[in-house]
Amino acid sequence: KAGVTQTPRYLIKTRGQQVTLSCSPISGHRSVSWYQQTPGQGLQFLFEYFSETQRNKGNFPGRFSGRQFSNSRSEMNVSTLELGDSALYLCASSFAGAAMWEQFFGPGTRLTVL
Amino acid sequence: SQQGEEDPQALSIQEGENATMNCSYKTSINNLQWYRQNSGRGLVHLILIRSNEREKHSGRLRVTLDTSKKSSSLLITASRAADTASYFCATVTGANNLFFGTGTRLTVIP
Numbered sequence: 001k002a003g004v005t006q007t008p009r010y011l012i013k014t015r016g017q018q019v020t021l022s023c024s025p026i027s028g029h030r031s032v033s034w035y036q037q038t039p040g041q042g043l044q045f046l047f048e049y050f051s052e053t054q055r056n057k058g059n060f061p062g063r064f065s066g067r068q069f070s071n072s073r074s075e076m077n078v079s080t081l082e083l084g085d086s087a088l089y090l091c092a093s094s095f096a097g098a099a100m101w102e103q104f105f106g107p108g109t110r111l112t113v114l
Numbered sequence: 115s116q117q118g119e120e121d122p123q124a125l126s127i128q129e130g131e132n133a134t135m136n137c138s139y140k141t142s143i144n145n146l147q148w149y150r151q152n153s154g155r156g157l158v159h160l161i162l163i164r165s166n167e168r169e170k171h172s173g174r175l176r177v178t179l180d181t182s183k184k185s186s187s188l189l190i191t192a193s194r195a196a197d198t199a200s201y202f203c204a205t206v207t208g209a210n211n212l213f214f215g216t217g218t219r220l221t222v223i224p
Contacts, residue, residue, distance in 0.1 A: 004156075033212070043157075043202060043214035056211050090156060099144060099210035105156035 002026065004093050004106035012112045018079040021109045025072050025093030031055075032074040033098045034066060037088040037108070046089075048098055049074055055097070078111075086113045118203045118215030126221040133190040135218040137203030138183075146179055146186050147204045147212070157202070160188075195224045 005024045013019050025032050033056075034046040045058040049068035066076040072093070078085055088110050092103040118139040127133050137146070148160040161177045163170045163186065170177045176189040190197055203215045 035214075042216050043204075045212050045214075058211065092157070097210065098212055099206045100162075102159045102162065103147075103157075105158070107156045 006106035023091030029093035031094045035090040120215045120218040124219045137186045143205045149202045150199045152199045193222045
């Protein structure tokens with residue numbers, strides 16, 4: 001069974017731009033969660049989607065948004081990029097939800113904002 | 115903050131020894147999960163322990179949970195060089211959000 005894939009793996013943007021990251025979950029998984037990892041703040045939960053609906057949301061500004069498609073693939077978007085958005089963005093899929101089911105993580109997208 | 119805290123921040127042991135990492139948290143939880151991350155790459159889920167469980171095993175891993183002390187521990191027995199990684203606990207609250215701890219960096223010396 002193919003694992004969670006994330007594209008692109010690396011991305012360089014400048015302040016003020018916007019970016020879209022993509023995540024393809026494991027086949028059959030309906031829940032996709034997104035996380036931001038930085039040296040200073042550690043791992044922080046962004047949001048979780050289940051069956052195309054946002055089910056949970058972390059404490060991030062509205063510049064961070066996401067969506068999930070009918071095939072469970074998910075995208076997250078960050079608008080008006082700031083230097084502090086430089087991070088590793090991780091996507092994870094689970095059968096029915098990160099809270100009670102094992103999550104499988106992708107390799108991440110390394111975003112650098114200049 | 116609801117974020118858990120792992121202790122110690124870093125741990126260095128010889129191959130074959132046991133490694134123990136602790137996680138403390140502040141609010142009541144539904145369950146607690148342990149993850150491993152190698153060199154800034156994706157995380158791997160290790161164990162999920164529910165709030166009504168006190169101990170769980172998986173291979174060389176043993177996790178305990180003490181909800182009265184709001185703490186959990188991860189024990190890795192007979193460590194191997196391949197166990198070198200960062201280990202994180204994640205608490206799941208009533209709102210089903212996950213809060214990751216700060217991590218313990220484990221180095222196993224061959």
